[in-house]
Amino acid sequence: MQLIWEVVIVTFWAACAGCTCLNKTQLDQRVDAALSEAMKNLKSQYDLTDKSEDFFTECGHFNIYEMFWCQVLPYRVSFELTGGTLQQVDPLRRDSTRCYTPVNGSWDCIYVDLAQQRWTVNFEGVKAQFGYFNIEGQVTVAFNSQISLYTTLERPSDSTCHTGFLPATSNYEFEFTPTNFMGHLLYYPFRRFLYQSDFLYTYGLLTEDLPEVKSTIINSFYEAFC
Numbered sequence: 001m002q003l004i005w006e007v008v009i010v011t012f013w014a015a016c017a018g019c020t021c022l023n024k025t026q027l028d029q030r031v032d033a034a035l036s037e038a039m040k041n042l043k044s045q046y047d048l049t050d051k052s053e054d055f056f057t058e059c060g061h062f063n064i065y066e067m068f069w070c071q072v073l074p075y076r077v078s079f080e081l082t083g084g085t086l087q088q089v090d091p092l093r094r095d096s097t098r099c100y101t102p103v104n105g106s107w108d109c110i111y112v113d114l115a116q117q118r119w120t121v122n123f124e125g126v127k128a129q130f131g132y133f134n135i136e137g138q139v140t141v142a143f144n145s146q147i148s149l150y151t152t153l154e155r156p157s158d159s160t161c162h163t164g165f166l167p168a169t170s171n172y173e174f175e176f177t178p179t180n181f182m183g184h185l186l187y188y189p190f191r192r193f194l195y196q197s198d199f200l201y202t203y204g205l206l207t208e209d210l211p212e213v214k215s216t217i218i219n220s221f222y223e224a225f226c
Contacts, residue, residue: 021099022110031094031112034224039091041216048084048121077131077193081139083124086213089142090118110225118142126176130190136180139194143172 022030054077095113121141128135176191178184 024097027097027099027110028094030224031097034221035092035094035114037223038217038220041220042088042092042213044088046086046212048081048086048123050084051081052079054078078129080127081123081125082127085122087120087122089120112221118144128190130182130186130193133182133186134180135178135183135186135190137176137178137183139174139176141172141174 021027092114095115097110097112099110119142121139121143123139126135126137126139174194176183176187176194178187178190183190
């Protein structure tokens with residue numbers, strides 16, 4: 001599983017005569033400097049806030065075995081998560097860089113792909129009202145995502161630089177570890193329910209939803225390219 005971050009830096013100039021892409025060596029050096037700064041400022045672990053929410057799912061996605069549980073149990077499940085942490089498993093690394101100036105354009109476009117194998121999310125306390133049953137346990141999530149960062153720099157009118165963060169789709173896998181009797185008894189239908197309920201999306205556990213991670217990466221590339 002691989003996490004790909006795409007940094008898109010678009011630099012606007014007053015005249016095309018001023019449009020000169022960095023050569024590959026210069027570009028790589030600047031990206032490496034931004035990466036080094038980001039890695040120094042990114043924490044190895046972030047504490048996540050406790051969460052409480054209702055999940056919903058659709059029975060139409062289940063197979064015959066799961067259809068039975070979907071009919072027995074309600075589509076809505078009350079869910080609580082406590083003691084959560086987000087951890088970096090692997091450091092960011094430069095995957096590729098490229099730069100070009102559009103024909104008759106007045107800007108340079110720089111694209112940077114950053115790769116990271118995975119992040120993990122752990123919640124020590126999981127409590128769910130699953131139909132008529134109380135389920136308790138722990139959840140561990142490993143995920144990857146694709147994220148685009150973009151920077152625009154306008155010169156010489158105001159010399160302002162804007163950096164943004166655009167989330168994309170994310171793939172993830174997770175494991176539920178039950179800690180009470182009903183959790184063990186209903187392990188398979190409950191785990192399937194979590195999968196069907198878009199676990200990470202519902203709880204906002206993707207990196208673009210974590211302000212501290214987001215701002216650290218943005219600021220590092222802002223300082224390097226603006």
